[in-house]
Amino acid sequence: MEMEEIRAQVVPAFQTEGVLEEIGPHGNGHINETYKVCFRLDTGERRRYILQRINTDVFKNPWFLTENIENVTSFLRKKSARSGGDPLRETLSLVPLQSGGTLLEDAYGNYWRMYLFIEDTICLENVEKPEDLYSSAFAFGNFQRLLADFPAASLHEVIPNFHHTPSRYEDFNQAVREDVCGRAERVAEEIRFIREREADLSAISACLADGSLPLRVTHNDTKLNNILFDAVTGKGICVIDLDTVMPGSALYDFGDAIRFGASTGAEDEKDLDQISCSLELFEAYTRGYLKGCDGSLTEQEIHMLPMGAKLMTLECGMRFLTDYLQGDTYFRIHREEHNLDRARTQFKLVRDMEEKWEEMVKIVERVRESD
Ligand code: ADP
Numbered sequence: 001m002e003m004e005e006i007r008a009q010v011v012p013a014f015q016t017e018g019v020l021e022e023i024g025p026h027g028n029g030h031i032n033e034t035y036k037v038c039f040r041l042d043t044g045e046r047r048r049y050i051l052q053r054i055n056t057d058v059f060k061n062p063w064f065l066t067e068n069i070e071n072v073t074s075f076l077r078k079k080s081a082r083s084g085g086d087p088l089r090e091t092l093s094l095v096p097l098q099s100g101g102t103l104l105e106d107a108y109g110n111y112w113r114m115y116l117f118i119e120d121t122i123c124l125e126n127v128e129k130p131e132d133l134y135s136s137a138f139a140f141g142n143f144q145r146l147l148a149d150f151p152a153a154s155l156h157e158v159i160p161n162f163h164h165t166p167s168r169y170e171d172f173n174q175a176v177r178e179d180v181c182g183r184a185e186r187v188a189e190e191i192r193f194i195r196e197r198e199a200d201l202s203a204i205s206a207c208l209a210d211g212s213l214p215l216r217v218t219h220n221d222t223k224l225n226n227i228l229f230d231a232v233t234g235k236g237i238c239v240i241d242l243d244t245v246m247p248g249s250a251l252y253d254f255g256d257a258i259r260f261g262a263s264t265g266a267e268d269e270k271d272l273d274q275i276s277c278s279l280e281l282f283e284a285y286t287r288g289y290l291k292g293c294d295g296s297l298t299e300q301e302i303h304m305l306p307m308g309a310k311l312m313t314l315e316c317g318m319r320f321l322t323d324y325l326q327g328d329t330y331f332r333i334h335r336e337e338h339n340l341d342r343a344r345t346q347f348k349l350v351r352d353m354e355e356k357w358e359e360m361v362k363i364v365e366r367v368r369e370s371d
């Protein structure tokens with residue numbers, strides 16, 4: 001959709017303040033389309049908003065997704081207000097439509113939503129220092145703690161089996177069998193890498209099924225760039241990108257954050273020599289996460305944190321490779337073989353974690369004891 005159309009037909013549907021000045025693409029997400037929309041008030045003050053077109057290939061039911069976000073954000077806003085916080089800074093706020101509700105379906109069948117832009121914050125694409133990761137970990141842990149008494153059963157499972165690794169493995173095997181782009185032969189080594197680890201894949205799902213791991217409300221996409229940091233204090237103040245909030249395991253949130261944040265290189269780095277799992281960053285995240293969860297994790301969850309890191313990294317690599325095999329239809333790519341490069345960084349990380357396993361286990365023990 002052209003920017004002019006978005007400006008004329010989408011933006012006016014929302015209850016914004018002031019006169020529209022500018023609209024442009026924003027952020028680096030792989031799934032939705034994000035725009036920053038700037039308005040000017042009579043007083044000269046600026047009002048900004050985040051406008052997003054929801055990817056309905058990925059999120060098949062945007063109504064359910066919106067219901068989840070409305071319920072979770074209003075729950076968090078109330079908690080923030082009760083504890084003397086700043087609800088509009090600590091929680092995402094959906095902007096209502098002129099016609100009521102918060103989800104817009106345009107004339108072409110696209111779905112849109114708008115959030116208040118949280119000002120004076122920064123969003124980090126890469127870890128610049130361990131404190132950043134600590135701070136993001138605290139925010140994600142705190143998010144989990146705040147949602148501990150949210151009625152999890154009321155949430156829609158917007159993407160069924162999102163972090164159910166054995167089910168991702170089935171999808172992967174099907175993609176290898178079908179090999180619609182004729183790419184399987186080229187990635188035989190990566191396919192073997194995954195298959196050699198088949199026995200590990202049910203480590204979390206089996207414990208959720210037998211009740212030895214509790215089902216919690218989890219974020220499920222705990223990349224560093226899904227936290228907004230206060231521009232002055234550097235503290236992680238708001239957890240964003242709530243599309244995948246669903247019932248799940250705390251290990252999903254911990255593991256996904258480690259695979260992204262404790263890597264010494266970018267998710268799509270081509271030079272695999274740049275990629276390893278930094279134990280310093282692993283420790284910083286573990287410390288921040290346990291602090292943020294504030295005693296709410298069980299012994300078993302803490303014990304399995306290294307497994308969470310390894311499995312979520314392997315799963316993500318498997319998802320990138322599956323998408324590569326299927327012709328890059330899920331994750332947005334910016335170059336040929338982008339998904340393959342992404343998959344390779346994840347497998348390099350998994351191998352490195354396996355080599356550092358004993359140290360990761362010791363770090364978790366040390367952090368727990370010092371807590
Ligand atoms: P995606 O699902 O595509 O990752 P996100 O919801 O994470 O989309 O948004 C993309 C980027 O937009 C974020 O990484 C962040 O930089 C920015 N962003 C999103 N929501 C807000 C907000 N309410 N205030 C300020 N920036 C935001």
Ligand code: GN1
Pocket residue numbers: 028029030031032058220221223226241244256267316
């Ligand atoms: C996607 O939209 P974004 O970039 O925050 C994906 C995550 C992956 C991530 C990998 C809904 O997240 O699961 O871990 O890319 N989100 C969805 O970078 O599939």
Ligand code: MG
Pocket residue numbers: 029225226241
């Ligand atoms: Mg995001």
